[in-house]
Structure formats: C-alpha cells, structure tokens
Amino acid sequence: MIYKQNLKTLRNTILTGFFLISGFTLSAQHLLKVGVAGLTHDHVHNIMNQFARKEVIIVGIVEENEQLVNRYKKNYKLPDSLFFKTLSSLLKKTKPDAVLAYNAISEHLSVVEICAPKGIAVMVEKPLATTYKDAERIAFLAKQHHVQVLTNYETTWYNTNQQLNELVNDRNEIGPIRKMVVHSGHEGPKEIGCSPDFLKWLTDPVKNGGGAVRDFGCYGANLMTWLMKGKTPKAVTATIKHIKPSVYPNVDDDATIVLEYENATGIIEASWNWPFGIKDMEVFGVRGYYHALNGNTMQKREKSTYENITVKPAVYQDNIPYLADVLNGKVNPSNDLSSLENNLIVVKILEAASKSAKEGKRIEL
CATH class of the missing domain: 3.30.360.10 (Dihydrodipicolinate Reductase; domain 2)
Known part of the structure; x- marks a missing residue:
C-alpha cells in the first residue's frame, strides 16, 4: 500500500513538473516579438533590459552606425545575427508583432510608412512626430492599414x-x-x-x-x-x-x-x-x-x-505588457496616454x- 502511494506521489510530482515546464514553454512562446528601429535614443536601454530579463523577444535591430552597433553588442551580449542595415531587410527576414522606434523623432514617419502596409504595429518613443503634418500622415497610414501606432512615455x-x-x-x-x-x-x-x-x-x-x-x-x-x-x-x-x-x-x-x-x-x-x-x-x-x-x-x-x-x-508597469494586451485585443487604447x-x-x-x-x-x- 505504501509502495502504491509512493508511486502515485512520484507520478503526481512528475506530472506537476511536466505541466510547470509546459506552462513555462507556452509562456515563453507568447512573449511579444519586436523589432527595434534605431539605437540612437538612450531610452533604448529600457527594451534592452527587458530583453535581458526575458520579458520580450527581440527578433532584429536596425542601426547603420557600426560603432553604436558594436557598443550594444558588447554591453548586452547580442549576436551579429540580430542586426540589420535597414528596416525593410529586417522585415523580410523576421516577423515581429511590432516595431519599436528608438530613432530621431523626425524619422518616426518613415518607420510607420514601412511597417503599416505590412500590417505591423509601431510604438514610438515620445513624442509621436515633429510636425502635425507628419502626425496626420501617420494617423492616415494607421487607419488605412488597420494597425496600431502608439507612443511611449515614461x-x-x-x-x-x-x-x-x-x-x-x-x-x-x-x-x-x-x-x-x-x-x-x-x-x-x-x-x-x-x-x-x-x-x-x-x-x-x-x-x-x-x-x-x-x-x-x-x-x-x-x-x-x-x-x-x-x-x-x-x-x-x-x-x-x-x-x-x-x-x-x-x-x-x-x-x-x-x-x-x-x-x-x-x-x-x-x-x-x-x-x-x-x-x-x-x-x-x-x-x-x-x-x-x-x-x-x-x-x-x-x-x-x-x-x-x-x-x-x-495595472501596467511598463510598455511591453500593455502593448501585448493591445495587440491581443485585451485593451482598447482609444484616448489613453499612448493612443x-x-x-x-x-x-x-x-x-x-x-x-x-x-x-x-x-x-x-
């Protein structure tokens, strides 16, 4: 009887471990996959730290400045395979859920112009644009291609x-x-x-x-x-x-x-x-x-x-969980701070x- 109980306990322990491992794997599979457009904005350290903590998956990084690329490779132990010269080449080889822009504010429009027609959401660092003309163009592209374009503020x-x-x-x-x-x-x-x-x-x-x-x-x-x-x-x-x-x-x-x-x-x-x-x-x-x-x-x-x-x-302590819930349809961003x-x-x-x-x-x- 004791032998059978021990076997039952052992089986339950193994099954529990299996489900915990399975749960972890499923959780990892559902992490948000993002592309990073630019490394010149110092706020990019936020996404790098989120990546280091395994809170998000970075599928690719776009940056032309080789010196800057080498610095981030060294500081965050990033492989060469993550880096691309252009956003178009990144999107040809990867399938991010969203692209996060960490470049000059005047370059936000170009990121949306590339991503929106492909149905890829964009989150830019504040503010949205340098001119209202650019902001209107961004809004037009978002509406035309039914994609989310959000702005991140600390x-x-x-x-x-x-x-x-x-x-x-x-x-x-x-x-x-x-x-x-x-x-x-x-x-x-x-x-x-x-x-x-x-x-x-x-x-x-x-x-x-x-x-x-x-x-x-x-x-x-x-x-x-x-x-x-x-x-x-x-x-x-x-x-x-x-x-x-x-x-x-x-x-x-x-x-x-x-x-x-x-x-x-x-x-x-x-x-x-x-x-x-x-x-x-x-x-x-x-x-x-x-x-x-x-x-x-x-x-x-x-x-x-x-x-x-x-x-x-x-409810949300940073941008990644919020962005994930917006893209999953759990949150309607209409008129909120990021909208x-x-x-x-x-x-x-x-x-x-x-x-x-x-x-x-x-x-x-």
Missing part, C-alpha cells in the same frame, strides 16, 4: 498618474478640473550625461522639432489631454527661452506653455535648467487638489487638511507652442 507607467486620473475623473473626488500644472525636465541632456549619438539629434531643431519645448513639453501635453478626456485646448500661448546658448546653440532649453480650455487652464513647465530631474503633476479641482510628486508619492489637500495618499500599483488620438493633439499643442513663441502671440486651435 510617465504613462507612473502609479501616481494612473491613480490620480482615477480619483479625479472616475471618482470625482475634488470636483471638476480647474487647473493643471506639470513640471518636466532635468539639468539638461548634456549635463546628465546623455550619449553623443542621442545629443546629436536631440539638440537638432529639425530632427527633434525643438529643444526642451518638445523633449519635455510633450509630457504635460500628453497628461493634460488625457485628464481632459481627449479635448483639444481652445488656445495655446508659449514663452520659450535660450538660457544656455553656449551649451545648446541651436534649440531652446526652457519653455512655459499655457493651454486654455473652456473651464480649465493647463500650465506646462518644461526645462533643461532644473536643479534636478523632475516629473510631477498638480491637479486642482473645485474642492481640492492632488499633487503627484513622482511615480510613487502623492498628496491631497482640501482647504486646511493635508493627506498623504496610499499609492497602489498600476494615436491623444498624441495627435499633443503634436498639435507643441506645434502651436513653437509658433506662439516665435510670433509672440496666442494661437487659437
């Missing part, structure tokens, strides 16, 4: 931002929004040690569309469009400064952008001149306000009462901001 995955939107819009904790303030920036890309390859186009007025006004102005425009449930502001007024012309001779390094809504105002403060890195958001309602100080710390004030809010983990709808408005706001600063007047949308 602040999308902040637990505080997700919870703040829930408290303000879903639960109406402080009443209608009256004012929003977003601070975004750091000491400057050169000062914090961004790579020369990144700096080369980040400080180019054509390839990046501007300096701090685009690099960090996009965060506020993205968050405010989301909080205002996809509304386009009535008008945009901006002041752009060139505080460090010796460091950044070709682009601005500080911007203040004011967005006018029917019953609310948004103030975006974007800078390469902060004393430290900052990405925070304040939202004022009729009855009080919330302040998301960073990704995990939030406070609330109502008249004379102050409260530290317990921040809960957001095409939202980011078309973001580009429109940023273009209006640049025009406002140049012409010295309020720009109606």
